Amino acid sequence: MKLPSLTASLLSALIGTAALAEDTSEPIKVGILHSLSGTMAISETTLKDAMLMLIEQQNARGGVLGRKLEPVVVDPASDWPLFAEKARELIAGDQVAAVFGCWTSVSRKSVLPVFRELDSILFYPVQYEGEESERNVFYTGAAPNQQAIPAVEYLMDQGVERWVLAGTDYVYPRTTNKILEQFLKDRGVADEDILINYTPFGQSDWQTIVSDIKAFGSTGKKTAVVSTINGDANVPFYKELANQGITAEQIPVVAFSVGEEELAGIDTAPLVGHMAAWNYFQSVDDPANYEFIDAWHKFTGSDKRVTNDPMEAHYIGFNMWVKAVEKAGTTDPDKVIDAMVGIEVPNLTGGKAIMGKDHHITKPAMVGEINAEGQFDIVWESEGEVPGDAWSDYLPGSKDLIADWTDPIRCGNYNTTTKTCGGAETTASN
């Protein structure tokens, strides 16, 4: 029986080396799930490039756990059901360790069941309406309390008393405006001082709405527009404002979806002085930011390419994932998810981002005014970082809810008064 045992030991040694070899030489795959065609390509293509750059940089530093990283790029083509299919392809087919992707809330909602079922990890880099916390998702963009509410508070400080909440008609503006309306009323703003207006996607004829805003703002009380108007419809909106003679000093517009990328390549003259609220601007004066911008220009081969907030969110999310994998010593999603909470990495604005128990991160809130170069002059920033709040305190259904993915709660919607998990079915569906 010498031979079989020898064979067995040889075999086991071989398997052992093979397994070892796989561990050290096989690259770790990272999924990138961003639309490269269709309507959302305008915003998402840049994020794909940013991820490729981050992965290249990490590989230059020696990869993760001694293994190289290998990006797997798929194109869900701005088609929401296709997002779910492509996510399944990445996780089940390519066996990626984590996925970085999605932009619109509806695409995120579309992939959630896939990530739950196949137990993988999604990093979601865009500011969104909140009211959600999933075990498999890490939200590196802003929750409403890190973007919308600080911006409105800043405007209140600047003496604004009348508010136009203008948005595109879909889930993010509707939920955000619901939160803001409640917030304003809690601060004593009267009903007649709030005007809410929704427009279809891609609205291009703004004559009536701008006239309404002009009339609404001519009562003598300082008026501002809080805009959740989606990307493309913004430019004709600002042009109409300028053409009707409304300047940012009379009625400023603060937008939550207009960033450097959206301003690139358009005539910014009519937009100067209007505002945007984000957690990062390319104009942030910080060495880490300058380093990032230089690397980006070098990677893309063009010093005209801008950086923006969701890119920073990916920068933070990616570094957090690398750190968590190193902490867990494996890419196994369960272990990485547990290792993520409490991970701390520097952000690009001179502070630190910390992953919270509800899978949202700490971020500084900032307000910038658009300048003639298509960049933002920062006019206000919060003192230190604000932790993200998954469940808004301003909505009746979610006031008592928290999310905590650590022991002993381990729940995404835990009701603190009834002490039960699944306290609400209020998750804003699509």
Next chain:
Amino acid sequence: MRLIRLILLCLIMPAAALAQSFEEIARALPEGSYDDRADRVSALASSGDPRAEALLTALVGGDLAVLKSDGRLVIVTDGSATDALSGDPAGSVTRRDVTPVRVNNNLRGHVRAALGTLGLVAESPAARTRAAAQVEAAPDPAQLSALEAALSRETDTKARDALEIARASVLLVAPDATPDERAEALALIAERRGAAAQVRIRPLLSDPALKDAARTALADIERAEALRGWGLTLWQGLSLGSVLLLAAIGLSITFGVCGVINMAHGELVMLGAYTTFMVQEVIRTHAPGLFDWSLAIALPLAFLVTAAIGIAVERGIVRRLYGRPLETLLATWGVSLILQQAVRSIFGPNNRQVGNPSWMSGSVEVLGLSLTWNRIWIMLFALAVFGFLMLVLRRTALGLQMRAVTQNRAMAAEMGIRTGRVDALTFGLGAGIAGLAGVALSQIDNVSPNLGQGYIVDSFMVVVFGGAGSLWGTLAGAFTLGIVNKLAEPLAGAMLAKVMILIFIILFIQKRPRGLFPTRGRAVEG
């Protein structure tokens, strides 16, 4: 140490102290809350120091910055810095060597008001008028003396009018103005009408002496405003109608003559807009002086480019599918996707910058309505295109043949008309018109690969409503839908207005399936 020296200097030399404190205040400009800084701006403006104007102008323009290396306050223009206080050159700097002095809308407004007071003594009457308007926008009793001084030496009528309005606005908020002065100011402002006057007058309702005068003035203004509101809605409806007309008219021709529903029509519009972009790019790099002519140059080019593509699509695809409406629908939809993605691959998914020539920017006041120039030009252009098409249809051989084919294809063919050639040329003409529409729409919408999608559904509604193949029907349909849309929008919101229009059209089609102006054509015979 510096402070002690300053105090000592103050004690010894009052005159020198003023100059010192100007610099101290200027150095403190970047610090503190916006309110504190607004106070500093006022102090600088009223110091009478000749450096104040340059300093504050730089602050408003965002050119004022602090050098990171030595903390000096500098004015940065085109990458070179000059010391804001001494005026000495401070070398060339990049964005990363300086910390810009923050300025927000409120502070900017405050500085503008302060500069307004400074600008009242400017050389040119236009600058003085502008300064007066700035004072009027943010009236401050402290500026009264400066205004009165300026009024006493003003000779230019326009500047004088502006100064008087500004003075009246200031008087209304000045606590120590006499009742007579205030009544006079009220009368002057009430004459101007408009929302701005309402804002100034409304607070006076609580003033016992001026209550009645203010109330009548407000009632007058409100009546005028209501009338103006109707005028504005009508204008907006016509302007939306002219955009719809431009987008739909090409479609109407192809639909009427060839019976083809061209789903790629919107993409042809988009290509027209991209042609404009290309023309402007070339002009920007090679002949910046021609910029105001860019649209005139783009028009024929856009027509040729899109007409050529239209003919190619007709000869290559649509020709093989006549009589099979569902297949043509799908095939042209496929073409639209190909064109969209091709543009996305070549030009990138981002918006492209298409500038407005100077004659298309801003607005003009007509009967109290502010009409924007780009809308006026687009309306004229839409009507011109309509007239051009009318001429083609009525006065040319091609037009005659097109009408013959529309009315009875078989008989036209028997008369010796090459219907295949007419189809191709009609398709080309419709596509070319789409290109012209693209040039116009590039002025009011984003130039992105998605541009066409926004117009295709609206265009169909116009064509179906007006009657396929009938130019007059398209004209009437476009303006009706535009005006109805604008009437419904304030009542129901932009979303619901669109829904209402759709329901209205569905009901209308039940009654008159061939639209407002029915023509006999292959599309409707089947």
